[in-house]
Amino acid sequence: MVTDAIFMSLKVYGIAIVISVLVAVLIKVMVSATGRMEKTKPLDMPTGTVCPIGPGVPDEDVAALSAAIYAAIGAHHILHIAPTSHGWAAGARASQHSHTPGPTGRGPR
Template sequence: MVTDAIFKALQVYGISIVISVLVAVLIKVMVSLTGRMEKTKPVDIPIGTVCPIGLGVPDEDVAALSAAIFAAIGPHHILHIAPTSHGWAAGARATQHSSHTPGLTGRGPR
């Protein structure tokens, strides 16, 4: 009876060793494959004579894209661009910290 328990424990231990080795090998293969993929040479961008492709965007392309966007969404436009305030984030952070402090109600500063 005791020998059966010891034999079963050794079986479970052996199976866990085999599974651990298989997972380690799988991780090693995945790391090596992703490392090779990162080292691949970037594709050269061809520069044509009809439609030049380069670092800058031609004015004609900007005009065509703007017309397509206008046709798709209509005459919407941006009214104001400014940095946003982070008051809501500070209030949420204060509420979270105070909820973890004993003796407080869990509400942030008001």
């Protein structure tokens, strides 16, 4: 009975050792694969003229935004930077702050 317990514990330790070795080999393969991917040649910085900007937008802001977008998503072309209309936001804000009962007709609680 005791010898069965000893053999069972040795089997469990053996399985744990085999699984640990397999995981270590898998990690080593993943590290070497990602190391090779990082050694690839970096993309060249695109050069060209800056698109025309609208009145009131400082050149420094356009440069900072362009650099931030390039750092975040890579080499994409920025076609237009301009203020947008906030009409939809004002309508949503007004409907949130209204104190009239909604379309359900439940009234005040």
